[in-house]
Amino acid sequence: MKSERPKETRRVPTQDRSRARVARIVDAATEVFAEVGFEAATTEAIAERAGTSIGSLYQFFPNKKALFEAIWRRYLDDVRLLFERLLSDAASRATADWRTLMDDAIDAFWEFDQSNLAFRAVMMNVQRSGAFLAEGDALNRAMAERIAPIIGVLAPNLPASRRVLVATMVVETLSGLLFLAQRRDERTARAIIDESKVMIRRYLEPYAE
Amino acid sequence: MKSERPKETRRVPTQDRSRARVARIVDAATEVFAEVGFEAATTEAIAERAGTSIGSLYQFFPNKKALFEAIWRRYLDDVRLLFERLLSDAASRATADWRTLMDDAIDAFWEFDQSNLAFRAVMMNVQRSGAFLAEGDALNRAMAERIAPIIGVLAPNLPASRRVLVATMVVETLSGLLFLAQRRDERTARAIIDESKVMIRRYLEPYAE
Amino acid sequence: MKSERPKETRRVPTQDRSRARVARIVDAATEVFAEVGFEAATTEAIAERAGTSIGSLYQFFPNKKALFEAIWRRYLDDVRLLFERLLSDAASRATADWRTLMDDAIDAFWEFDQSNLAFRAVMMNVQRSGAFLAEGDALNRAMAERIAPIIGVLAPNLPASRRVLVATMVVETLSGLLFLAQRRDERTARAIIDESKVMIRRYLEPYAE
């Protein structure tokens, strides 16, 4: 019964506008959350920065928390995507030294953070703020668990029981240092990133024989 | 109308009581801030936990932010005290290996965190949340700057220009890992602390020749 | 730009469709108002239940109140229609006892209520709720004034000045009892209806000599 709309030109722009609006809201929310934190962020401020009305905001998100979760989820997805890409890259460069792979990974994350500045800020902001702290942990834990077996290959002498610990050290240390870099000026940030590579390398080298 | 208290001897006990009250308020606030964060903490809840009235709370602190700042300042003082103590300890054990000193320092900070659980939680909660983020940075920076010259002694070959960077790496990495340890169960926490020593040692060793 | 429809024959079906749409909206509104009351009813819910858009709803009704008034008016018309029918029925059965006529009238109203459940619910819901209370009264008053002369015929000894009072008693009592019956299960409802006949009969009998 549903006639096939011959001309979608009417519908598409509408969808596009909606999509654009949602994107603007999410972006604005990301900024505001990043700047003042979840609690201090007001829906009104978000709507205003997005150039819309609160009504529109609530058309797409049932409440403030949902808005934050959308951002959070988008961020998680992006991080996972990047993470998986790095993993498969590493797999396809089997001959490459782990040091190089690790350096590249750090650079990739740093670049990602740069282009997702707000996102990263949100994550950190939230990672340690009550309700979402647990969820923040979860991401790092998931990554650590994903990295653990790789550590196992890299460092066969490391008891299996300590792999997750070592992976956790790497993830958490980098997570903190990348966040730190972001709060510093470009030059210092670069220096921190490069020094992070050094630190991780020195930490892992003895394990890798 | 106000009857003149004939004996002024009361003043001291009164002052004592005031001091005790302030302390109770600060303690209560620390707990509450640590539990639910700055925004979600209510002055009412703080006053109640302190066993006073909001009125009294406002007698001593002009507003919620000031209350937080008092805590913050107390925390800073305590950290600095600990830091100075560690520094002078190190000086008085001139023959000790820097590794041992560093291990002891990490343990000391960990113990401090344990006994100041609330303080630490407050600090982290706040360190990266908007208004106080900058102040949070400041502490770590101050410590890094204080450590830098020591790094200079330890690693004479390290260009002076990089001392602060290395010190910052140490401070921030430990800061993050200690916070992480606190969120984990006792056993895991211990493992993280010990592994932190390993990581820092491996990181610094090459610099120290 | 607007292509000129060559065939105007469409107009009639269009009007028909409009009329059908309006009817659907009114029906939907009746249900929703009956279920949750005027205030709690949302135009969105009404439009959705009517299978249209809010836009269409506002094409026909300037605002929510107008929508309610349309229902109200339709209800009034239906009640008046029934009332007039009962009156003319009574006139055409001149020989019938007033008791029988009254019993039939009560049954007729009860059936009407049953088949107009939503309408009745709306009426009662609204009859006594602020804005519409007065209008609710108006209907009962109108009916009482219409019945008064009949009472006059039935009870010639009743002073003319009391006819409206007696008519009002009958109308209001029945109005309340019919509403009550509707809130009870079928069996109880039936008992209430029958007992209402008894009550009205006993009330009027002494007046009718």
Added chain:
Amino acid sequence: MKSERPKETRRVPTQDRSRARVARIVDAATEVFAEVGFEAATTEAIAERAGTSIGSLYQFFPNKKALFEAIWRRYLDDVRLLFERLLSDAASRATADWRTLMDDAIDAFWEFDQSNLAFRAVMMNVQRSGAFLAEGDALNRAMAERIAPIIGVLAPNLPASRRVLVATMVVETLSGLLFLAQRRDERTARAIIDESKVMIRRYLEPYAE
């Protein structure tokens, strides 16, 4: 440890003021609810009419519904009190004719309604408005069940199974007529009340032999 405050003059007035404030809020709410209904009533309007701030309102009542329920409960209590008083009065006047007792009861309820004008309005307003309709019914049902046995004594020939029905008829009819009277001018109200006595008397007489 709790020193017996020798002078309660400080505390008492405070309590009094609180009590007075609560009373003012309840009164204001009663009026507003009676005027525009539960949904349309705004907490702000209530606070303003009570001469306080919303803050105070929420100091005593957790939300709008609770405020209404307080009124409702007070009303129920008052009605029950009156009802019990009438019952015991009747018992102590064992020789009195039931007609007289019923007339007195109707007058008593009418007077009660007069002095509780707002209350009565609230009750009716609410009795038929969604959420509270059931509770509204409950009161009338309770009264009917309390009256049923009395009807049994009065009308020994009435099958026991019909006592509750008859009692319900009396309660609901009077409930509706008293509410009606309240919406009319004094003179008409008086006439309705007196006519209600007639109606109930005529209704019950045949049952009472």
Added chain:
DNA sequence: AATGAATGAGGCTTCATTCAT
């Protein structure tokens, strides 16, 4: 100084209504 009732600004959210497509 201590108390806690009172205040009211401001936040989140809903929903009647408008308007571009």
Added chain:
DNA sequence: GATGAATGAAGCCTCATTCAT
């Protein structure tokens, strides 16, 4: 005309802060 996204006024409620006692 139909659609439904967009708007924003307004309502409920919280909580930092003040102030009378």
